[in-house]
Amino acid sequence: VEITLQDINDNPPVFPTDMLDLTVEENIGDGSKIMQLTAMDADEGANALVTYTIISGADDSFHVDPESGDLIATKRLDRERRSKYSLLVRADDGLQSSDMRINITVSDVNDHIPKFSKPVYSFDIPEDATPGSLVAAILATDDDSGINGEITYTVSEDDEEGMFFLNPVTGVFNLTRALDYEAQQYYILTIRAEDGGGQFATIRVYFNILDINDNPPVFSMTSYSTSLMENLAPGSAILNFSVTDADDGRPLLIF
The missing domain is CATH 2.60.40.60 (Cadherins)
Incomplete structure (x- = not known):
């Protein structure tokens, strides 16, 4: 079977x-x-x-x-x-x-580059700003995640004098040295924002130094002398002073 x-x-x-x-x-x-x-x-x-x-x-x-x-x-x-x-x-x-x-x-794949919040940055700084003080801040973002979205800021060029310190994490600028408007009226820095995957963007940052009245008027001579005629009419010019001021603009000089 x-x-x-x-x-x-x-x-x-x-x-x-x-x-x-x-x-x-x-x-x-x-x-x-x-x-x-x-x-x-x-x-x-x-x-x-x-x-x-x-x-x-x-x-x-x-x-x-x-x-x-x-x-x-x-x-x-x-x-x-x-x-x-x-x-x-x-x-x-x-x-x-x-x-x-x-x-x-x-x-995540590192397919986005950092983007700054503005196409250009411009900051005004009074020339009497104290070294160490916070004078500016920039911001860049990256749509990637993780390390690919972490941004590091660096100064690429143009700061040979070392006037500014840029925090690589926060994008905050601190002044490192005393400013002098009469010596230099502006600074232009190229800033680089780079993510953890090597993608980067650069931008120009302009620092305009604002003049303050920190220079006294200076006579062209330390002393002046003149001779007057006794019959000189009232209102006649008797002496011409030459005075200069290193500050910007046309400050009012009062004698």
Whole structure:
């Protein structure tokens, strides 16, 4: 007596795990393969043929090939737009099915350069500002995350005299030496903002030194003498003084 047992579909497809965590770099192209889904079915023949589908969470960003189980990105991923996805995928043999949760984290790629808050910076500083005082601040931001979004500020050039200290983290300028409007009326610095991935931007920063009345009038001579005629008419000029003032503008001189 020969007895042949016929298979019935009494076993569901089984994923190797109920939950899977994946990390995928942003900017992968449309059509890029993320992974291959694999579910085992203990049945035989047609009862073991498994098809794969995404039940939820794809947000039009992912597609799964129903036969091969290839999970494919359908558009370029952008971490700054969305950083996490939670997909519920299903393996189905026509009668029974099982589900698996796939948590996808989109990792950052350094695809943004730092951006300054203004196209140019200009600051006015009185010439009597105290060395060490805070005189200016700039700001740059970066849309990347982590180290790729961390910005370091440096003075690229033009500060040979070392008049200013730029905090590399905060972007704050402190005065390091005394200013003198009569010696120099302005300073122009080139500032570089660089992120942790090497992307950078530069900008010009203008410091305008404001004059204060810190210089006394100076006579051209230390003493003056003249001779007068006794019949000199009232209102006649008897002496011409020459006085200069190193400060800016036209200060009122009172004798």
